[in-house]
Amino acid sequence: MKKLLYFFLSICIFTMTSCTGEYGGENSDKNKNNNAEISYFAEFSFLPKYPGAQKISFTESTEEGILSKAEYSLPPSDTKSSTDKYASILEKDGWETDRDEHPNFIVARKSDHLASILFDDTEGELKLIISAK
Numbered sequence: 001m002k003k004l005l006y007f008f009l010s011i012c013i014f015t016m017t018s019c020t021g022e023y024g025g026e027n028s029d030k031n032k033n034n035n036a037e038i039s040y041f042a043e044f045s046f047l048p049k050y051p052g053a054q055k056i057s058f059t060e061s062t063e064e065g066i067l068s069k070a071e072y073s074l075p076p077s078d079t080k081s082s083t084d085k086y087a088s089i090l091e092k093d094g095w096e097t098d099r100d101e102h103p104n105f106i107v108a109r110k111s112d113h114l115a116s117i118l119f120d121d122t123e124g125e126l127k128l129i130i131s132a133k
Contacts, residue, residue: 043070044132046113048093067131074126079104079119
């Protein structure tokens with residue numbers, strides 16, 4: 001009888017300790033992703049900030065249905081890698097992204113928010129142009 005009791009107790013203990021990594025243990029990948037701090041643009045409090053972005057201009061929408069627009073300068077990089085990096089940041093924050101095979105353009109949706117994001121390198125300086133609501 002004691003052997004049976006020890007057997008069931010060891011099964012219970014094994015089950016409880018082996019499940020903690022997936023369901024919220026300190027080393028779980030879910031906790032690592034959720035604990036990462038994401039900062040947001042001051043102009044678009046719902047939109048994750050691109051690292052190193054510096055505001056150039058901002059035009060707030062005065063009419064319903066019209067998107068607000070902001071332009072930022074970015075650290076030197078190529079448009080494709082910058083677009084890939086920002087798409088990854090958006091997806092980690094729960095945004096649904098659509099690139100439609102454009103190397104420098106993202107359309108992002110989350111809840112009732114919509115953002116049109118363009119990386120522009122036409123003047124020798126990398127810029128991020130966002131229209132969002």
